[in-house]
Amino acid sequence: ELAERFSFYGMRAILVVFMTQYLRTWDGRPDLMSPAQADIWYHNFNSFVYFTPIIGALIADIFWGKYNTIIWVSLLYCLGHGVLAMGDTRLHLLIGLILIGMGAGGIKPCVSAHVGDQFSSTNEHLLGKVYNWFYFSINLGAFVKDNDLDWAALRRTVHLTTHFLENVIDANAYPLPEITDLAQRIRRIGLGVMGLADVFVALGLPYDSDE
16 A cells, blocks of 8 residues: 555656656657646546546455455556556556556555454454554645745644544544544544655655755
8 A cells, every 4th residue: 555655646746747848759759738738637637546446346345355456456557657657658648547547446445444354353452553554644745845845834734633633533423332432542643654755756855865
C-alpha cells in the first residue's frame, strides 16, 4: 500500500508538468497540452482512479479473492508506469493512465481489508496499532509553498483536525458499549507521511539528499 501511494502521488505530482511541457508526437515534435486540456485529463484520471475500486471490490468478492486481485492488478499498475516511462506521446499517456487506474481499482478496496484478515481472536488487540501505521492520513505535499514546507499551516491543520476528531469520537453514539470503549480508548491519528513523495518532488529533493 505504501509503495502504491508513493508511486501514485509521485506520478500525479508531475503529471500536469509532463502534459504541458514534455509531450511529443511520434516523430519527436512538441505536442504539448494547454493548461486547460491538462486540467481535464488530470481530473478525468483522478475520477477514473476512484471509480474503479467499485469494480475491483466486485471482482475480489465474486471471482478472485482479495489476495489474487492485489497480485494481478499490481502487475497492471507496474505495466502502466512502464508505459509512461517508455514513451512521451499522447497514446503512451492514455494507455499508461488507464492501466494505473485499473491497478488502483484492485488495490484500494482490497489491501486494507487484507491487512485485517491477518489477525485472529488471539491478536486482534493489535489491530488498532496496525491501522494507525497503515493509514497515513495527512498529505504533506499539500503544505509545500514557494519551495518550502509551510510549517505554520501544517501546525494549524494538525491542531484543527485533531480537535475535530476528538469531538467526533466524544459526540458519536455507538451501538454497543464495547465499541464505545474501544473507540474512546484508541484515538486513531495518521502519522502524516502519505504525501511524502509529493513533498520530495515539489521541493526537488532526491531520496538520498542530506536535506
